[in-house]
Amino acid sequence: MTGIFLHRPLPAARVPQWDFDTDVAILGFGATGACAAIEATMAGTRAMVFERNSGSGGASALSGGEIYIGGSGGTDAQRAAGFEDRTEDLATYLKMAGGPCVDEAKCDLYAQKALGHYAWLKAQGIPYRGNYLPGKHIEPVDDSTLIWSGSEAAAPFCDAARPAPRGHVIQHGGWGGGRPLIDILEARARDLGVQIHCDARGLALIEDEGAIVGLVVRIDNQDRFVRAHQGVVLATGGFAMNAAMRAKYCPETLRLNSPIGDKDDGIGILLGMGAGGEAIHMEQFFSTCPWTMPESHAYGVFVNTLGQRFINEDCYHGRVSRAALDQPGDRVFLLLDNAHFGQPLEMAGITIAGTGETWEEVEAELEMPAGTLSATMAFYNSHASQGRDPLFDKRKPILTPLDQGPFIALELNFTTSYFSFFTLGGLNTSLQGEVLDRDGTPIPGLFAAGRCTSGLPAWGHGYSSGLSLADCTFFGRQAGHSAGVRAGRMHVGEVA
Amino acid sequence: MTGIFLHRPLPAARVPQWDFDTDVAILGFGATGACAAIEATMAGTRAMVFERNSGSGGASALSGGEIYIGGSGGTDAQRAAGFEDRTEDLATYLKMAGGPCVDEAKCDLYAQKALGHYAWLKAQGIPYRGNYLPGKHIEPVDDSTLIWSGSEAAAPFCDAARPAPRGHVIQHGGWGGGRPLIDILEARARDLGVQIHCDARGLALIEDEGAIVGLVVRIDNQDRFVRAHQGVVLATGGFAMNAAMRAKYCPETLRLNSPIGDKDDGIGILLGMGAGGEAIHMEQFFSTCPWTMPESHAYGVFVNTLGQRFINEDCYHGRVSRAALDQPGDRVFLLLDNAHFGQPLEMAGITIAGTGETWEEVEAELEMPAGTLSATMAFYNSHASQGRDPLFDKRKPILTPLDQGPFIALELNFTTSYFSFFTLGGLNTSLQGEVLDRDGTPIPGLFAAGRCTSGLPAWGHGYSSGLSLADCTFFGRQAGHSAGVRAGRMHVGEVA
Numbered sequence: 007m008t009g010i011f012l013h014r015p016l017p018a019a020r021v022p023q024w025d026f027d028t029d030v031a032i033l034g035f036g037a038t039g040a041c042a043a044i045e046a047t048m049a050g051t052r053a054m055v056f057e058r059n060s061g062s063g064g065a066s067a068l069s070g071g072e073i074y075i076g077g078s079g080g081t082d083a084q085r086a087a088g089f090e091d092r093t094e095d096l097a098t099y100l101k102m103a104g105g106p107c108v109d110e111a112k113c114d115l116y117a118q119k120a121l122g123h124y125a126w127l128k129a130q131g132i133p134y135r136g137n138y139l140p141g142k143h144i145e146p147v148d149d150s151t152l153i154w155s156g157s158e159a160a161a162p163f164c165d166a167a168r169p170a171p172r173g174h175v176i177q178h179g180g181w182g183g184g185r186p187l188i189d190i191l192e193a194r195a196r197d198l199g200v201q202i203h204c205d206a207r208g209l210a211l212i213e214d215e216g217a218i219v220g221l222v223v224r225i226d227n228q229d230r231f232v233r234a235h236q237g238v239v240l241a242t243g244g245f246a247m248n249a250a251m252r253a254k255y256c257p258e259t260l261r262l263n264s265p266i267g268d269k270d271d272g273i274g275i276l277l278g279m280g281a282g283g284e285a286i287h288m289e290q291f292f293s294t295c296p297w298t299m300p301e302s303h304a305y306g307v308f309v310n311t312l313g314q315r316f317i318n319e320d321c322y323h324g325r326v327s328r329a330a331l332d333q334p335g336d337r338v339f340l341l342l343d344n345a346h347f348g349q350p351l352e353m354a355g356i357t358i359a360g361t362g363e364t365w366e367e368v369e370a371e372l373e374m375p376a377g378t379l380s381a382t383m384a385f386y387n388s389h390a391s392q393g394r395d396p397l398f399d400k401r402k403p404i405l406t407p408l409d410q411g412p413f414i415a416l417e418l419n420f421t422t423s424y425f426s427f428f429t430l431g432g433l434n435t436s437l438q439g440e441v442l443d444r445d446g447t448p449i450p451g452l453f454a455a456g457r458c459t460s461g462l463p464a465w466g467h468g469y470s471s472g473l474s475l476a477d478c479t480f481f482g483r484q485a486g487h488s489a490g491v492r493a494g495r496m497h498v499g500e501v502a
Numbered sequence: 503m504t505g506i507f508l509h510r511p512l513p514a515a516r517v518p519q520w521d522f523d524t525d526v527a528i529l530g531f532g533a534t535g536a537c538a539a540i541e542a543t544m545a546g547t548r549a550m551v552f553e554r555n556s557g558s559g560g561a562s563a564l565s566g567g568e569i570y571i572g573g574s575g576g577t578d579a580q581r582a583a584g585f586e587d588r589t590e591d592l593a594t595y596l597k598m599a600g601g602p603c604v605d606e607a608k609c610d611l612y613a614q615k616a617l618g619h620y621a622w623l624k625a626q627g628i629p630y631r632g633n634y635l636p637g638k639h640i641e642p643v644d645d646s647t648l649i650w651s652g653s654e655a656a657a658p659f660c661d662a663a664r665p666a667p668r669g670h671v672i673q674h675g676g677w678g679g680g681r682p683l684i685d686i687l688e689a690r691a692r693d694l695g696v697q698i699h700c701d702a703r704g705l706a707l708i709e710d711e712g713a714i715v716g717l718v719v720r721i722d723n724q725d726r727f728v729r730a731h732q733g734v735v736l737a738t739g740g741f742a743m744n745a746a747m748r749a750k751y752c753p754e755t756l757r758l759n760s761p762i763g764d765k766d767d768g769i770g771i772l773l774g775m776g777a778g779g780e781a782i783h784m785e786q787f788f789s790t791c792p793w794t795m796p797e798s799h800a801y802g803v804f805v806n807t808l809g810q811r812f813i814n815e816d817c818y819h820g821r822v823s824r825a826a827l828d829q830p831g832d833r834v835f836l837l838l839d840n841a842h843f844g845q846p847l848e849m850a851g852i853t854i855a856g857t858g859e860t861w862e863e864v865e866a867e868l869e870m871p872a873g874t875l876s877a878t879m880a881f882y883n884s885h886a887s888q889g890r891d892p893l894f895d896k897r898k899p900i901l902t903p904l905d906q907g908p909f910i911a912l913e914l915n916f917t918t919s920y921f922s923f924f925t926l927g928g929l930n931t932s933l934q935g936e937v938l939d940r941d942g943t944p945i946p947g948l949f950a951a952g953r954c955t956s957g958l959p960a961w962g963h964g965y966s967s968g969l970s971l972a973d974c975t976f977f978g979r980q981a982g983h984s985a986g987v988r989a990g991r992m993h994v995g996e997v998a
Contacts, residue, residue: 013940014778106753254782254930257602276940282510286750289785312893314810332828375892377881385873396871397808434750444509444772 013280016222018214024233028054028201030489031221031234033208033274034241036064037184038456038478040191042239042439042486044130047198049490051236055195056206056223058242058269062192063185065243065267065428065457066478070145071183072155073479074462074472076172078121083152087138089170093117098167099158103473105465107287107430112462115437116480123480124174130194132187135177142304142404144296144323144471149179156470160321161399173472184475206230208273211238211281211452218281218451235494237451239485240441241478244429244457245272246291255288256429258331262293264426274458278433282449283441287460288431292469293331294324295418295425297340297356300348303416305404307386311335313369313378315386318398320405324469331420339372340416341365341383343408350416355424359417368413379415383408428474430466432459439485451492453485509776512718514710520729524550524697526985527717527730529704529770530737532560533680534952534974536687538735538935538982540626543694545986547732551691552702552719554738554765558688559681561739561763561924561953562974566641567679568651569975570958570968572668574617579648583634585666589613594663595654599969601961603783603926608958611933612976619976620670626690628683629673638800638900640792640819640967645675652966656817657895669968680971702726707734707773707948714777714947731990733947735981736937737974740925740953741768742787751784752925754827758789760922770954774929778945779937783956784927788965789827790820791914791921793836793852796844801900802912803882807831809865809874811882814894816901820965827916835868836912837861837879839904846912851920855913864909875911879904924970926962928955935981947988949981 030046032039035057046053057064075081077096084091097117101108116123128134139150146153155173157163176183176190196202205225212220212231221232245251246265251272253260275285298304308319308326310333317329330338339359350356360371369379387407389396395405417423433441433454440448455461461477463469526542528535531553542549553560571577573592580587593613597604612619624630635646642649651669653659672679672686692698701721708716708727717728741747742761747768749756771781794800804815804822806829813825826834835855846852856867865875883903885892891901913919929937929950936944951957957973959965 106756254780257783260602279940284750287753287785289783375881375885378893381877381881385871385877389871397874444775 013210013276015211015213015218015281018212018219021212021220021231023231025230026054026232028052028232028234029236029494030239030486031056031232032239032241032486033221034064034243035062035202036241036243036456036478037066037188037191037475038482039239039241040188040195041479041482042241042455043195043200044191044198045483045486046490047200049487051490053486054201054232055203056208056221056232057202057204058207060204063188065270066475067185067188068266069184069475070181070471071176071187072145072173072472072475073127074155074172074470074476075120075124075174076170077117080170081121081124081174083134083136083138083174084170086136087152091170091172092168095167095170096120096172099163100462102163102166103156103465103468103470104462105468107290107460107464109460109464111437116462116476119480127479131190133177134174138171142298142301144298145181145183146175149177151175151177155472157321157325160401161318208242208277211277213281216450218449236492237453237489239489240274240278240433240454240458241456241482242274242458243267243270244432245275246270246428248272255431256291259291259427259429261420262425262427263421264424266426266428270428270457274454275432278441278452278454278458281452282443283452284434284444285432286434287464290430290464290466291427292324292328292430292463292466293425293427294327295423296351296354297327297418298323299351299354302346302348303340303342303350305346305406307341307383307408309339309341309379309382311337313374313382315382315397318395318400320400322470324471325467327425328466328469330418331425336421337417337419340418341408342414342416343410344412345410346408347414353424355422357417358414360415362413363411365413368415372415428457430460430463432457435459435481437484438488439481440488453489455481455485509706509772511707511709511714511777514708514715517708517716517727519727521726522550522728524548524728524730525732525990526735526982527552527728528735528737528982529717530560530739531558531698532737532739532952532974533562533684533687533971534978535735535737536684536691537975537978538737538951539691539696540687540694541979541982542986543696545983547986549982550697550728551699552704552717552728553698553700554703556700559684561766562971563681563684564762565680565971566677566967567672567683568641568669568968568971569623570651570668570966570972571616571620571670572666573613576666577617577620577670579630579632579634579670580666582632583648587666587668588664591663591666592616592668595659596958598659598662599652599961599964599966600958601964603786603956603960605956605960607933612958612972615976622979623975627686630670631673634667638794638797640794641677641679642671645673647671647673651968653817653821656897657814704738704769704773707777709777712946714945732988733949733985735985736770736774736929736950736954737952737978738770738954739763739766740928741771742766742924744768751927752787755787755923755925757916758921758923759917760920762922762924766924766953770950771928774937774948774950774954777948778939779948780930780940781928782930783960786926786960786962787923788820788824788926788959788962789921789923790823791919792819792847792850793823793914794819795847795850798842798844799836799838799846801842801902803837803879803904805835805837805875805878807833809870809878811878811893814891814896816896818966820967821963823921824962824965826914827921832917833913833915836914837904838910838912839906840908841906842904843910849920851918853913854910856911858909859907861909864911868911924953926956926959928953931955931977933980934984935977936984949985951977951981
């Protein structure tokens, strides 16, 4: 590597020997890498996966295993529950959720293909019970399939696109469906003959005549050289664990201390940039706090430290949490009455900040000026009792007066409560999963998907549960397929 | 140029002939380029400037010519007005103003050197009358020198650092001091023998053995090759005029339609990135609306479309304007009473949205729910009459009740009012103006300063007038000096 281009690909002419030979090399073995490997193999080529950890999973295994699916009339689970989900409604919602960072073409493609993607996931062996679990959940409390997982039914989304629940969760019973999801994808990849190398850390790409033709990995403390005749797929996740990258690209996350990930160090983004790829929307991140556990807390009202409301609390818990981080100060308060309070989830780090027989007493206990929080709640209650929220358009049934004392204010502190996060910015890719340079031209032989790219969940304020795994699995497949059908560069054999 | 690296430097071996020969080549002839050229020449080397436009100026010439200066006991103007500005206060303020994006080392260096920089500016021939103009101004109404140009005297800044006015404006009489400032710097550069080529558009850098050794420029529709023995200084400004870059890196600006600049297309950032440089904080932008003209409007109160206040209105008008853009909806309202209303500056695009004999009438005219804006103003007035603003800590004398009807609400619409903006993100540079790669290592022969870098004004919410020109002129000097004293790579002569 020349001194001047950090993370610039190693010229193939400098490769001392090829230690591995494959058609498609995939860096990272979370959901993205697994799906890419399966598709590359199904395209008739050899695929090899290199994973830094000692096993598969990545951040995907830490998730609930929920995938955002709908459109085309609805999945079996949606139709059985009476939701005829239209493709245009899904596309419209995805575009609103993508906000100013949206890639409309990706939204349109996914909306058109999501049902087929669901069938593909089932064909890989992922089980779905097929039923609908009503209510407001972060993850299903049992082995149910379908839940509301975004802000579809809340303003302003519900006025622009007919809402439907779209979170589809693997049948396994209880929390943490990400691990079994990955296990099934891994088993499928192994069945198809994908070669898997764990404890193999990606160091550099290898280029030859303007195309990516391989990968340098570190195994047993030695550099090993992987020849990938048809290209490399980057599937290494985001940069939530890389403090230097966060400081330079996404400094708002520095006050949060619960990154979702383990070794999400952004290496794929750095390698892609070094090869001429463009990283976009790097400042975007998803963040959420599990304040809707117990579920009755969803009926609460959020105020900032000035006693002002800031969002319709009936939207997705992550959207509320993300908006909370934009408020002045270092905390927000969740206000509840006796009818809706329950002990918050202990691991959430949510504490009781104040109580009172009246909202005036709560206000005083929080040391807010008289006439702030109490006025907010008087205004809220008087309108909620008429079924209206003129400020934020919160809707029934979650819109309900909080007037049955005693009252309580829970504190969600940005630093000490459990505000988990992961990054959303990354490499700019085509619909086919090709890494694009700043001119929008694909870099031959280089593909990427998942959180090392900017994909469907591009905008922190518009995240919905299952959107990242939808992006990882669907565009992981796209990238693997594109690499799998690409004509190999057979002349690369003649290097020193 | 190879196909795979867009904007990657041209290898020197491919240069057909050298059309120009210099020690330091500077791309861009705004304040940054002018100061870099002067310093490079004063270091005893030859400097050549290439400017895309037909004359000097860039975005600097569109400014008020105000430079943020202080510390070290204060400038002549500060001391004459009774402000003994301490270096630590300046440094503290700069760091707060830099927010989460701050480069503390740059703040410290500038705070230490600002007084010397002021002397340098005077030595170049820039005249300062030396007096202080009290009040709240965007630019001086006459040929005065010193004005308040930031949020120093407002919370939370004033509690952390002793405030002082630090905006120093060239003596010229009235608005638009940027043009005469540039004219003086240009004349000085010409006196020193700097060669200036206008209508010369930068196309590419030239590299040889890992160092930048020249520049390709387009002149008279032909590629011309500039040999720069000691390096190249990028001084091309930001990317406010590049819609594609804004969409990918700073999409929040897409709803604003008044970029400050002419050809600020981000080319320097792209060339620097192509050479391995790192661009950081690309999502940051400065935006302001001239709502404090007339000055009495500074006494007004801002509310969002929900009738909520969102900031202490006594801070810098740009900080208020920037915070306004974070509010829900597409507009905010400036509330004034009869004692403070004046016709807003016509070019500002600020319109009258509602009037009334009471705040309740204004509220109704704005079609806000009863008890929103009127409650906000009742709360504000009752505390302001006691000299307090418990919500945002606005301070006297600007804190005053707005209780002398009739009342008025002016509308600042993000799209149709004059919200001007420019971008703040760019190349990461050392204190010496070297462009750094992602590892923090300088790229040999490549320097940059001003708005194609992330510098002193790194954070949109912490901008102060004069901070960008301070950064451009001071770090432009640093970059020019560093290039000027760098050992030349004389062996570059032997190219094809």
